[in-house]
Amino acid sequence: MTVSARRDDFISYEKKYTLIDDCTRGQDAIKNGANFQKYLPLPLGVASTESKKYKLYKELAFYPNIVGRTSEALTGLAFRKQPSFNPEAIEGIEYLADRCSLDGEGVTQFSKKILSHVINYGRAGILVDFPEYGNPTPSIAEKEANNLYSYMAFYPTHSIINWNHKQVGAVKKLNLVVLHEEYLDFTKFDSKYKERWRVLMLDDGVYRQLVYDQDSDEPTKTFTPTDYGENTFSSIPFVFCGSTNNNSDMDKPPMLDLCHANINLYRLYADHRWILHNMADPFRYITNISKREQEDLERQGIKSGATKTLMLSGNSTIGNLELQENSSLSNEIDRSVAMMMAMGAKMVKNDSVNESATAAKIKASTEDSVLLSVMGNVSSAIDEAIRYVCMFEGAEYIKGAFSLDKNVIEEITEAQTLSVVLQAVMSGNSPRLPLYNALKSINLISEDMTYEEFIADIIKERESFNEFS
Structure with missing residues (x-):
């Protein structure tokens, strides 16, 4: 087994993640991405995606990105109020308010990124790490001069490809995480993306990091991180954050059902617009003409309009057959949109509109909405990451330093x-x-x-x- 090996349960989710990727990215990914035919199958009577009919069918189709807008709305709602974060309560980590990641995000921006990803995919990861530096206990002056602060690194669910636990007494302890990374490799005038794998592991109870480049079977870098007192870690400073809970299990992506509904709506719009396009020009008909007249008309072509003359026999009639819009298709589109709105609303609150106030309060005490559950999990994950930051920085951890306002x-x-x-x-x-x-x-x-x-x-x-x- 190589370092790039992926767990079976991770592999089983890859197609789901691809669907969510495409649905959240919008119309261009749906219509022009690698899975365009899967999302919009060939209509009846069309043999190939290269045919003019299919290209027109796809061009007329419209993908309303309800998934993307719902995700943005839920994230905005969760952060409608500023999270509760009091860095002054823990001396030595005040900098997290303004920069907690290598991208220069403050802890609020970072937590928003985590929540948005978990809402979409059901899972994310946070690695707490410290920059490489010769002195494991740098002075304040060294820290400020060299930007030496522990930080939080966001890992999307796609990149967490392998993990394992070891039972220690009555506790399951994380003893392996493999992270797939892509990075830009710069030369003097050029750059290109390369792959590498970061392995976090407990080796005889000591936390170590190993980095494998894409062209190497052996680790190119090996680290043994230490805390501020130069003590090695007995646990891996990696935090899972999920939609159901914060263990390492693969939680169902909250947006998955909405993605399937959005693809169904896309197909309905495609069929509806295809019918409307074909209805735009009326069907012309002529009755009571002789075989000879029919052959003459077919040979000459039928010309109509104010300046054209069409000569027919005495009992012939000519007219236009106008098709009626397919009302059942329009109704199905309306039903699908209403269903998707209800699905999005249910992610905010589970209470039924028909429940009494008492019943709703009883239910609320035992059952959170998806959004409330994710908000709670993000709060716990960020708080756990802060605990590891405190270990790196030699600060005294105070539980509950960060939380999102569920009210x-x-x-x-x-x-x-x-x-x-x-x-x-x-x-x-x-x-x-x-x-x-x-x-x-x-x-x-x-x-x-x-x-x-x-x-x-x-x-x-x-x-x-x-x-x-």
């Missing part, structure tokens, strides 16, 4: 619920009790106010308004 979800959904209830009451289609409960649930009226007092206040306000009018 943004409740505030949005409660406001939406209040809007629906208020509209129903104003239209006369609902009693006032649901409005009373909705206002009370978001603390817009006092917890001590009874329903009778609420109604009495409404009547009093109405009487005052009438007197004023």
